[in-house]
Amino acid sequence: MIGLDAAVLHAYLVGTMVAAACGVVGTLLVLRGEVFSADALGHVAFTGAMAALVLGLSLGIGLYGACALFAVGLALLGRRGTPDDVRTGSAFAWVLGIGALLLAQYASSSSAPSGTAGVAVLFGSLFSLTPAAAWRTTLCCAVALVLLVVLLRPLLFLSLDPEVAAGRGLPIRSLSVGFALVTAVVAAATTEAVGALLLLGLLAAPAGAALKVVTSPYRAVLVSTALAVGSVWAGLTWSLLEPAIPPSTAIVAVAALGYAAAALLAQRRRQGRLLGSAS
Amino acid sequence: MTPHLQLNLLVDLRVLLSFPFMVSAAEAGTVVAVLAGVLGWWVVLRRQSFLAHTLATVSFPGAAFAVLLGVAAAWGALVATVIAALVLASLPVALVGKGPGTSGAAIGTVQALALALGLAATTWYHGYAESATALLFGSFLGITSTEVVLLALIAAGAVLAITLIARPLLLTSVDPVVAAARAVPVRALSTIFVVLLGVAVAEVSQITGALLVFALLVMPAASAQALTASPARGLLLSVVLGIGIMWTSLFAGFYAPGIPIGFWVTSIGFALYLSTQLFAARRSLAAR
Numbered sequence: 033m034i035g036l037d038a039a040v041l042h043a044y045l046v047g048t049m050v051a052a053a054c055g056v057v058g059t060l061l062v063l064r065g066e067v068f069s070a071d072a073l074g075h076v077a078f079t080g081a082m083a084a085l086v087l088g089l090s091l092g093i094g095l096y097g098a099c100a101l102f103a104v105g106l107a108l109l110g111r112r113g114t115p116d117d118v119r120t121g122s123a124f125a126w127v128l129g130i131g132a133l134l135l136a137q138y139a140s141s142s143s144a145p146s147g148t149a150g151v152a153v154l155f156g157s158l159f160s161l162t163p164a165a166a167w168r169t170t171l172c173c174a175v176a177l178v179l180l181v182v183l184l185r186p187l188l189f190l191s192l193d194p195e196v197a198a199g200r201g202l203p204i205r206s207l208s209v210g211f212a213l214v215t216a217v218v219a220a221a222t223t224e225a226v227g228a229l230l231l232l233g234l235l236a237a238p239a240g241a242a243l244k245v246v247t248s249p250y251r252a253v254l255v256s257t258a259l260a261v262g263s264v265w266a267g268l269t270w271s272l273l274e275p276a277i278p279p280s281t282a283i284v285a286v287a288a289l290g291y292a293a294a295a296l297l298a299q300r301r302r303q304g305r306l307l308g309s310a311s
Numbered sequence: 312m313t314p315h316l317q318l319n320l321l322v323d324l325r326v327l328l329s330f331p332f333m334v335s336a337a338e339a340g341t342v343v344a345v346l347a348g349v350l351g352w353w354v355v356l357r358r359q360s361f362l363a364h365t366l367a368t369v370s371f372p373g374a375a376f377a378v379l380l381g382v383a384a385a386w387g388a389l390v391a392t393v394i395a396a397l398v399l400a401s402l403p404v405a406l407v408g409k410g411p412g413t414s415g416a417a418i419g420t421v422q423a424l425a426l427a428l429g430l431a432a433t434t435w436y437h438g439y440a441e442s443a444t445a446l447l448f449g450s451f452l453g454i455t456s457t458e459v460v461l462l463a464l465i466a467a468g469a470v471l472a473i474t475l476i477a478r479p480l481l482l483t484s485v486d487p488v489v490a491a492a493r494a495v496p497v498r499a500l501s502t503i504f505v506v507l508l509g510v511a512v513a514e515v516s517q518i519t520g521a522l523l524v525f526a527l528l529v530m531p532a533a534s535a536q537a538l539t540a541s542p543a544r545g546l547l548l549s550v551v552l553g554i555g556i557m558w559t560s561l562f563a564g565f566y567a568p569g570i571p572i573g574f575w576v577t578s579i580g581f582a583l584y585l586s587t588q589l590f591a592a593r594r595s596l597a598a599r
Contacts, residue, residue, distance in 0.1 A: 061415075062416045065415055066415075067415030067418070067419045068360075068364075068415060068419075071361070071364070071422070117358055117360045117361055118355055118529060118533045120360075121360040121361070121364060121525055121529050122529060122530055122533060122580075122581060122584045123581070125523065125525045125529070125530065125580070125581070126526070126578060126580070126581035128522055128523060128573075128577065129526065129573050129575075129576065129577025129578055129581075130574065130578075132448045132520075132523070132571045132573040132577075133570060133571060133573075133574035135448070135571075136569060136570065136574075137569075155426075155430045227430075230423055230426060230427060230430075232420075232422055232423040232426075233419075233420070233423030233424070233426075233427065234423075235419070236415065236418075236419030236420050236423065237416070237423065239416060240417060240419070240420060243416070276435065277431060278430055278431060278434050281427040281428065281431040281434075283427075284423045284424055284426070284427035285428075287420070287423070288420050288423065288427075295417075
């Protein structure tokens, strides 16, 4: 029972850090219209992890390396206008195809039950983190959070109005590449904790909900972080009480409920304002 | 027994087609490539690839729940993608494919929720990892000839439907403001398109798996649009390129066991996409 308790404690600690980092990064991503790129990063992380497993390297090297390469590559391609979703999509579909190849190679070469490692990377579980992975994830998220808080003002400025930001002499290129790197680190850390496919749930849902209910970007960052952390706590507790539900499923379900509630709230408020102005 | 490549195309093809399961796979692959080629052309035109990818992802929990309940996976995928298409179409933001903004957050939330449900369903099912891997990355070889007929019927219906609305849909895709001013029902057309896309994606995911649908849907279409701006020629080219990718991948997959078909589809598709992009860039430079 003591071992289980340590695992549960780890899950809450790591989950909190991951959620806080995703809440902040997610708000910036939604404002920049780059949610699809973040989705792509999750899939790239999968391929990176499978490559590390096939080559016999540490899982972390593959995860963080692949994410950093892809994110900086996208940022350097310099999409000034709207992000080209066809280009992003084509590139990541190919990366995912390579992931499928590596998965098949790994399943046939190792004595491990086929596919289990791949599915673990895709979906992850906060309850089965190794202590080393837990510390790595926590540390990376903490560093990313500090960087984001220090750079929040210029990053928000750049996301909301890139032209004016350029006019004021902000170093746009280095800021964009820096943000891409921080996003990559957060994406890799989140993939290790909640899995590649559920990364999107923590990045998109809390940030989207926050931007629906508050207008100030600073407050949106705070609300989004609070929602993300709340979703992780509620989801973990739900999964502990009801062990049939995997923790990642519970967390994403809570986050999606939060988004739906925020959307309804925003709609009712809009209708109320319309009625108020009519009377 | 593993087939050996003779390096004689006719002989190799005859060997390949002597296996009934390969004939079924080739027929199903052709149907899916035609459907994906047509629908994909519209997806690329409307810049809705995130939406298409999300619908594809939704087919995973649909299929997983169907397997859990003992129903055919194809029906589960179809029902799930059509429901998700209706939900996404009811969001006011999802219709504006070109505006990223918060619509990305809504689409992303739907996708994450779908994957979370799929994870739960595969956990409750016993062959956890194997079934999840097959649903996500696809497997060609279990297709029966009855399923091929059903696949062809649904695909024919979807292609017919999109052909019927092609003219107004083209106007709403290229210039929604003018379309609305001319009293074209923009919203209804978008909803029909998203539902048809849901049907197509459920079909394609039977072959490629939920995660790789995107490759067949977007890569041939994006390549075709890089080569020609004409809608009729573009649609035709997109279908032809899709079939080409599919047949080459099946051939390669047959003679290289152990390498999944999804790898061939995405790699050949991406090579085609890159070369057409380079070609288009050079042509626009030369024109200047």
